[in-house]
Amino acid sequence: MSLVIPPTLVDEEGALTQECENALIALFEKYDKDNDGVLNRQELDAFATDTNGSPFDEDSLEEIHQFFDLDNNGNLTIKGFLQMYNLQTSSEPEETWKDLQKHGYDANLKLVASRSDDNEDKS
Ligand SMILES: [Ca+2]
Numbered sequence: 254m255s256l257v258i259p260p261t262l263v264d265e266e267g268a269l270t271q272e273c274e275n276a277l278i279a280l281f282e283k284y285d286k287d288n289d290g291v292l293n294r295q296e297l298d299a300f301a302t303d304t305n306g307s308p309f310d311e312d313s314l315e316e317i318h319q320f321f322d323l324d325n326n327g328n329l330t331i332k333g334f335l336q337m338y339n340l341q342t343s344s345e346p347e348e349t350w351k352d353l354q355k356h357g358y359d360a361n362l363k364l365v366a367s368r369s370d371d372n373e374d375k376s
Pocket of ligand 1: 284285286287288289290291292293296
């Protein structure tokens, strides 16, 4: 009998929990291939394709541009990325779980898929 109760992704005030935020930040950094701190169109497309099976359509991109934090060139910042997930998680936490699992996180928000050792947690 090993019933895993997943940690909640948002707190009572509707903000992303630290664990969830950490996982999302790692995800953002994974797709920020050129390490400039924002996701450009190609990086965003790669993320969407790995997550949803296809790049964002024009409507989704427009929503992203309208509602979330961008830099001066229209690229999604980490803040915008977290805003995007905060919104999704507030209404559909199971969608966020699905996304995180797709990227190798287990029900404890630990990365289980193989990845280099840059993620060691000494706590
Ligand atoms: Ca980038």
